[in-house]
Amino acid sequence: MTFPVTEHTVKTARHTTGYLACGAEDAPLLIFVHGWPELSLSWRHQLPAFAALGFRCIAPDMRGYGRSSTYTRHEDFAQELIVADMLELLAALGRDKAVWIGHDWGSPVVWNIASHHPEKTVGVASLCVPYLASGFTLDTVVPLVDRKVYPEAEYPVGQWDYQCFYEESFDKACKGFEGNIRNVVKALFRKGDPKAIGKPGRTASIRKTGGWFGGGACPDVPRDGDVITEADMEAYTAALTRNGFFGPDSWYMNHKANGTYSATSKNGGKLAMPVLFLHGAYDTTCETMHSRLADPMRRDCADLTEVVVNSGHWMAQEQPVAVNAALAKWLAAKLPDYWKI
Known part of the structure; x- marks a missing residue:
């Protein structure tokens, strides 16, 4: 059976979340959380596939993106507030728990839901960004840099240098993207x-x-049709043009607050529920195949499944069949009672 993907909105006194939905309304719930600088649209290959498999699939536009509220202060994009947005969404859906699936900055969100609200988490899956109990912060990730690739004298913070650029030159970073x-x-x-x-x-x-583009505007390159269509490109462009990059880039401006929030996790940050992590074999920023970036996750997750996907960072869009297969296999193996067909 095929289900349409429909647009919805949740409004509370504190925040508005626009989201996409697909699948039977009473089916087991999967919530897909996108990263930077994306949209609910990033899960377009997953929503109908898992709806057809018997799930209710939800993909929100995150704070600062698309049809959701954006704000004017960096601190309004801290993880604790974003988690609260997702819990409001869950409540508005009339549910008390879900399987949470994240990518890029959406991954820290679902990891934080799992670690702070395990009672609302049936299982948690992440594409590219592993679980870091102390938080996805520079203090956590820099010590895990692969120094064979990034000698400390030349690359003191390794591949995470771009995050320092936001902290030191935020306005310049935004202008570079908005050019x-x-x-x-x-x-x-x-x-x-x-x-x-x-x-x-x-x-x-x-x-x-x-800057990202040598300090100027981004040069023109051909669209990669293996990742996005012309229509996808126009949808991303329109949404980012409407909201600008202040919100998306501000997610990078809360390392201290996010680290403090991570320290308040339940169970000392240990995760007991089923966890799935998908490694991007060709992801050079979230490089988990050769560095130690995924090691803390292996220590802190009691029921961890790892799968390697031969893709770059935009895994759900570049390799949707492999991603869907890995998710479906994990759901069937680890959460058979949740998957009621």
Whole structure:
């Protein structure tokens, strides 16, 4: 059976969340959480597939994106507030728990829901960004940098240099993206390159080069049709043009607050529920195949399944069949009682 993907909105006194829905309303709930600089649209290959398998699938536009509220202060994009948005969404759906699935900045959100609200988490899955109990912060990730690829003298913070650029030159970072948003979308949403593995990634030299694009607007490159269609490109461009990059980029401006929030996790940050992690074999920023970035997750997750997907960072869009297969296999193996067909 095929289900349409429909648009909805949840409004509370504190926040508005626009979201996409697909599948029978009373079916077991999967909530898909996107990252930077994306949209609910990023899960377009997953929503109908899992609706057809018997799930109610929800994909929100996150705070600062699409049809959801955006704000004017950096601190309004801290993880604790974003988790509260998701709990309001869950309540508005009339549910008390879900399987949470995240990618990129959506991953810290679902990890934080699992660690702070295990009673609302049937299972948790993440694409590209592993669980870090102490928080997805520079203090956590820099010590895990692969120093064979990023010698400390040349790359003191490794591939996470771009996050320091936001902290030091926030307005310049936003202006660089806003100079030509369509070109940014085309430049970002590209498939992974196996030849890039083992070499320093672009994100390691952002401060040295004066910005993402050398300090100017993004140059024009061909759209990568293996990742996004013309219509996808226009949807991302329109949403980012309407809201700008202040909100999306502000997610990077809360390392201290996010670390403090992580310290208040239940069970000392240990996760007992089933966990799925999908490694991007060609993801040079969230590089988990050769570095120690995924090691803390292996220590802190009691029921962890790991799968390697031969993709770059935009995994759900580049390799949707592999992602869907891994998710479906994990749901069937680890959560058979939740999957009622």
